[in-house]
Amino acid sequence: MAQVLRSLDSLATAYTVFEKDQLLTHGQLNSLTGYFDDQDRLTRVALLGVGIVCGLRPTLDDQGVRIGRGVGVTTDGDLLLLPADARYTRYALYTPPAPDALPQIDGVAVTAFELRPDDAEDAAPLADFATATGGALRDMVAVLVAQTYVEDHDLCTGTDCDNLGQDAVHTLTVLLVDAGTASQLREDIDTPRAAVRALDDVVPRRPQIGRGITTESQLVARYRDACDAMHAGLESALRAFYPACGRFLERALAGDPTKLWIGRLVVIRKEFGANRAAIQYYYDFLKDLIDTWAELCSALADDQAICCPALHAFPKHLLLGLLAAGADPHEYRTGFYPSPAVDRGADRRRRPEMLVRRLDTMLRAFALPPPAVMPIRVTPSRFEDRPLGERAIPYYYRPDYDPPLHRWWSQALTERGRETSNFSYHSGAYGAQGAAADPLAGPLARFDHFRIEGHLGQNVARVVELLQGEIAGRNLPFTLRAVHLGSDRARITLKPPIRFTDLHRIHELLRRDVADQLDEVHTYSGLMVENVRQAVADGTITTDQADIVADPVGVATRTQRRVEAQVSGVQLNVSFAAYRQAPGWQARVSDTVDAAAEFKRAFGNVARTEYETPLDTVIGGRTPLWLDRLDDIIRRQEETQDDKLLFDQFVADHPGLEHIGGVLRGGTFVLIYDTSDTVIADVALPYRWEEASEPEPAYVAQEPKPPSAVKPKPKDLLNRGLILRKPPERYVTAKLNDFRVEVQGQWNKDFQRSFDDFKRVSLAADPGRLGGVLTLPPVTLIENAQLLESVSRMESQAQRLDILSQRLESTTAAAERATIKAEIAATELQLADAVAGTMNQVVKTGNDASPQGMAAAAAAAIAAGRIKDNAALQRVDTELTTLQPQAKPTMLLFIEGMKKPQLKKTQLKKTVPRKRRR
Secondary structure (H helix, E strand, O other), X not given: OEEEOOHHHOOOOOOOOOOOOOOOOHXXXXXXXXXHHHHHHHHHHHHHEEEEEEEOOEEEEOOEEEEOOEEXXXXXXXXEEEOOOEEEXXXXXXXXXXXXXXXOEOOEOOOOEEEEOOOOOOOEEHHHHHHHHOOOHHHOEEEEEEEEEEEEOOOOOOOOOOOOOEEEEEEEEEEEEOHHHHHXXXXXXXXXXXXXXXXXXXXXXXXXXXXXXXXXXXXXXXXXXXXXXXXXXHHHHHHHHHHHHHHHHOOOXXXXXXXXXXXXXXXXXHHHHHOHHHHHHHHHHHHHHHHHHHHHHHHHHOOOOOOXXXXXXXXXXXXXXXXXXXXXXXXXXXXXXXXXXXXXHHHHHHHHHHHHHHHHHXXXXXXXXXXXXXXXXXXXXXXXXXXXXXXXXXXXXXXXXXXXXXXXXXXXXXXXXOHHXXXXXXXXXXXXXXXXXXXXXXXXXXXXXXXEEOOOOOEHHHHHHHHHHHHHHHXXXXXEEEEEOOOOHHHOOOOOOOOEOHHHHHHHHHHHHHHHHHHHHHHHHHHHHHHHHHHHHOOOOOOOOOOOOOOHHHHHHHHHHHHHXXXXXXXXXXXXXXXXXXXXXXXXXXXXXXXXXXXXHHHOOOEEEOOOOHHHHHHHOOHHHHHXXXXXXXXXXXXXXXXXXXXXXXXXXXXXXXXXXXXXOOOEEEEEEOOOOEEEEEEEEOOOOOOOOEOOOOOOOOOOOOOOOOOOOOHHHHHOOEEEOOOHHHHHHHHHHHHHHHHHHHOOHHHHHHHHHHHHHOOXXXXXXXXXXXXXXXXXXXOOHHHHHHHHHHHHHHHHHHHHHHHHHHOOOHHHHHHHHHHHHHHHHHHHHHHHHHHHHHHHOOOOOOHHHHHHHHHHHHHHOOOOOHHHHHHHHHHHHHHHHHOOHHHHHHHHHHOOXXXXXXXXXXXXXXXXXX
């Protein structure tokens, strides 16, 4: 008769101690084996653990069922060992010994099938399993059963007993049961890992910060949306925590804290309903709670140890799992529940206890200090990929709360008695020791994150000044920037005064060039007054002549004073910053150009330039226009750079921004300030974002120049640029007067009278005025028909030239002016031919000493004075040079007056007799 063995249902508490020569009975011997068997089983169950330790995985293939080698322990202390893989190809209905090793379900024995090896004759092939049983083999669950029972072999009668004794049988059997039966046989052991499965994860939310945020309320709304979602998730999770896991944390929790926790969450949420300036601290606080919640759930899920497992959980069997494993390999499989002695149970249990104390203290100790009295500090920390306990304690937790948060912050430091070594904004308040006493004094290489706190609600300029000083003084590995939350770039208060680039260097060159031009004009205007005064004094120009201004010295002086007044007010030879502070130079330069042009108009008929003068340079130069245009380019460039300091553009340029309570090593900490220059938020970039341009270098008005540098124009060179002379008409008149005095005795009274008429009629006209008409002496003076025709043709060309010149002054269209200039050049060539033809007629007709010849020559001289084109002048000069040897001395005066200036000095000495001394 078989009797099942359930060893730990009744523990042996004593055993027999033998004495010398003692007669032993079976009870004494069995008490000894029973006691040590119980102790051996208790060692496995209570000190090692129960369940499947390793292996024992069932698999199904075409050849049958294979059970992998492995080992496990039942809650009755049976050690179930398969030292090698076992394969089964046959099966039979399971007929257990009495009583059954499997527990009954609702008082009914379990229906199971026993797997048999190949040589089992009383078993059916597994290939017929589905047909015979109506169930799919792949849906069956393998169960390893320990058949432990006592079998009595004694054959006792009423008169005799052979006293063979009993056998304790321990065999292993592999059974197959359906999934429903397996679910009923599955163990129900209460562990933290099983309990935490009832809790939901709380996911932190990231504020959706994108384009279109230009006000504080818009930014706060994005953070409030994220905070509301996290608050809801935390509230739901905290409500479920104590019912699910509270029994495992009785040492850390005096009672159910759910009401207090939820109440604190609601109060804090209401406080930040109106406190917009510090909503990022509220956001950070909720993230801290979520991180702690995740650590707590992870710590509980890591705890599978059990102290004193229930002996009835799986006393004689181990569920091995489905023959064809599904999505969950642990489904229908007995787990392993180690003893706290071998699973660091005390350490594992202390971790969730520390975390739940931290969570409780964080909710109680959260409070914002007033920003006006809090200093700004940088604290080395670790980034969010590390547990919260390895990071620095934020400043929004009260250091005076009892018990203080730093006691529960880091389990590693607390267990060493070093809780005051936690890095924190408030480390000084709890007597920090070691590196925590001065966090920035030690090596920083192991820190990848730097908390920056105390700046919200303060003036941005003050915050930047303090943090820049900290970065420079402590050699901190991050960059600081500030952006304005608004759309008006004029409200940007923190930006470089000048972003100095190569454009500014070009701008400096142009400024110096314009300044040099104006200085030369100023110097030249003074010389100009001296030249005019000297020309008036020596009679080169006279005030009674119709083609000269009434007061040449006064006009020149007023021009000089006007130039001086404008030039002295132009600040161009200065730094760019000083240039920006002195606008209006364009109007002064324009007025200087007008003054120069006025002088040119006033003295153009008596002034001759050997080369381009400062007046010509400033009138025709385009450097001021380039400088003004470059101002616009630099201004637009600066506006583009300024726009990058507006939050909306900043978001577009840097979509990777995120608030992390500080900044990563090598990153950029970005302050966000409002229209009152108050810091209302901060974000960070994982890379350096620095101002790319350099500051303006120190400006030196007169920088040292190398010996080969171009020197300023000397004063005497400027003075030689302008020569004042009599007008061509006055030159001819003077020469005619000289001629009249010298040869008066040779002419008759008719010539004298005709000559006087010529002066009165012809030379009284102003040939310099546009539209003037060349008036000839009475026609009786020119009797020769060919000569009269030549003079008329010359007059026609001169009138056409006057008309074209008038049209040129009255138009500004570039294309039309080019066309008119081309016509003027062609007309001047025709006029040159007419002048040469007239003089040729005078000489060839022998009239070069007659009154009509003199009148024709005088008209030719006036017409020649109208010619400005070099090619036309050269043509006149060539023709007159050819004609000169044939002319009589009386006609050489006209020829010399019409030739190039360099010919006058040489020829007049040979032909014109000297005046007699009187």
